[in-house]
Ligand SMILES: Nc1nc2c(ncn2[C@@H]2O[C@H](COP(=O)(O)OP(=O)(O)OP(=O)(O)O)[C@@H](O)[C@H]2O)c(=O)[nH]1
């Protein structure tokens with residue numbers, strides 16, 4: 428073979444190899460996109476689509492037949508086989524809900540039991556400002572082998588206080604409505620936000636407990652949790668755990684940061700020297716960047732909320748009336764307090780807990796994904812997308828986005 432022939436032969440081989448690799452790559456990309464599309468469609472169509480199978484959502488995601496079970500029999504149970512409870516922490520699963528939330532409650536409970544609690548058996552506490560119906564209670568009890576308690580919220584912890592100027596509150600609701608803000612004119616939503624901010628941890632049923640995991644209707648969990656997150660918090664001196672950090676709607680908290688600054692001036696003793704202010708503000712505290720931990724998922728230590736700093740903080744903010752004059756959410760209130768009053772190392776990102784609320788998903792990235800037997804799609808994870816505050820959290824903690 429001449430040098431020229433050898434050269435041509437070499438080039439041909441390279442061209443063949445190149446086309447082979449290119450085609451393989453094309454096929455892989457197409458498969459990933461197709462898979463994403465199917466999952467996305469499944470998320471958006473659920474639960475009304477009967478053809479969404481557990482394969483579409485991943486083999487461990489047991490969500491497809493909940494609605495059917497409820498419709499056919501309110502008390503049909505789908506209990507896990509062996510209730511060998513391992514949970515030893517002083518902890519409970521807390522669920523605020525209305526009777527009308529029943530189906531979403533059952534769906535969330537199924538997901539939590541399947542991915543975690545069937546092994547640990549932590550007790551459930553469900554709270555409501557109205558009595559739960561018999562049907563609600565029986566259906567909920569049929570979803571778990573752990574103990575379940577139903578609590579009535581005292582009126583003074585729930586309803587709009589007398590000292591709120593109703594005319595001003597109504598004006599606030601109308602203003603948000605004109606801006607098309609979600610839950611703009613809902614007073615009950617505001618009651619809920621205030622209750623979650625300042626009162627749930629004072630409920631008599633919660634008094635025996637220190638740690639809680641907050642659950643909401645219609646949420647999904649995607650990873651088999653291989654450890655007890657309550658023990659994790661305790662053993663690692665963590666106080667507040669989250670999975671999603673995101674930006675708040677500015678219009679709902681227009682004057683919140685001004686109030687927070689006043690509080691910081693008045694009570695500098697509560698601000699931790701190693702705080703996480705950089706998560707909340709990009710200019711040293713001058714303005715709020717709207718970042719907060721999404722509180723529909725929380726695993727945290729209620730002693731922090733019961734403590735002096737947070738009690739003073741909540742009372743201070745409550746008197747400003749922003750829960751009703753604007754629409755302050757419990758997520759920014761909790762987050763601002765946790766970021767300012769705790770050592771930043773007491774916060775914890777539960778990266779290995781795959782979680783979805785509405786259309787927003789956190790799916791663990793490697794290596795957590797590989798060890799956690801997760802069924803979510805990492806491509807859909809909000810972590811490094813627009814509106815996510817995880818990069819800011821990372822920067823605040825490690826100096827890297
Ligand atoms: N008892 C009771 N619970 C409520 C009320 N409003 C909301 N909740 C509960 O409070 C929690 C938060 O309410 P959601 O309606 O989920 O609010 P959100 O997560 O901001 O908005 P969504 O996107 O609708 O989920 C859920 O656990 C609800 O079941 C209410 O008026 N009474």
Ligand SMILES: [Mg+2]
Pocket residue numbers: 643644723784
């Ligand atoms: Mg919700």
